[in-house]
Amino acid sequence: MPRLADTTRSARRAQIVAAAVRCFARAGYHATTMADVATEAGVSKGTPYLYFPSKQALFLALYAEWDCGLADRVDAALDALPEHERRSPRRVLHTVATTVGAHVVDQPDTCRVLMEARTLAAYHPEIATAVRASNTRTHEQLEDLFRAGIAAGEWTGTTDPALAARLFTATLYGLMAEWHLDPHSISWRAVAAAVTSTPAARR
Template identity: 35%
Template sequence: MTEAAQSSPRTQVRLPRTERRAQLLTAAQRVFAANGYHAAAMDEIAEQAGVSKPVLYQHFPGKLDLYIALLESHVDELVRRVRAALDSTTDNKQRVPATVGAFFDFVNGDAGAFRMIFESDLRGEPAVQQAVDRATSASVDAITETITADAGLDEDRARLLAVGLVGLSQVSARFWLANHSSISREEAVALTSTLAWRGIGAGFPLQHHS
């Protein structure tokens, strides 16, 4: 054996912390989706991620910490989609279907993600409930800002309308997915948006500011 070979011990590839964290969350999603929270094991999550348990515990002290981090990432993604929909156009008539569509796409895109938010069986845990509540409150906040600015309403009235739009979008999207409807995603979004627009868009048109 050469001196060079002797001086080159086998080392494990180390990912940057953010990349490793994303890898662990992806593995955790698969395990939680397959087994549920209570039956999920940290051993299996580490195995799915291809890391040792000590590495997993370096990032997440326990299973609940991992679950909450994953839940928070899903909430962030939903809120990002809602804000992107609102920012996609200045035409309020188009904002409504864009926003409704954001909920439909989120629900239809990753069943495990939306179930963790809207159907979590850990709502008795304060940190879980806080994350679940943020999925609605942050979406409502984003829509409230837009309605207040563009429809000329005060914040209380704008917030009430925003809550209605978020509730309508969430419930309609979940119902559509759960019932394997013959209605296409596009038609379902259009129907839901028409209902919302007749109340919000037609009743509170854009106020032109000088």
């Protein structure tokens, strides 16, 4: 019986999370209420609070799930590469970029939550902490990749790994916003080729 209860609880949590994604994507963080989420999920108004103590906690859970889902997808894409391509930092970076694009296309509502989180970080300390932590992890991984690419001769020695990492993420986030305005204006394959070609140089 406890095992069944755990399964039911997990399914209900997922139901609430899915409803929250739709609500936040449709109306934004400030306009969405926990009551809205409950209605969208088809549960009583108090049920979301059994899983998340506040709207902010629920929003942060969605932000974390985007990160986890994307990380899992990137790992799977890299595992699928032939061994010689996995040894190429440039090819790895290209795969990361195309995988991000595919995740945006497949999870547009969750992507909207990601983008709004970056705006909300200016006003909500807890959200800012989550965004900074995610940024730090991503930039550290990208900097290591650029350093490996420099050592392998795939990028020039004048490449600044820290700046290149930030330009890479800033470009992708900016194009996510453009894609939501006009999905047909963005080719993520072309984006991947562009952002892996010539990283920023040191001054």
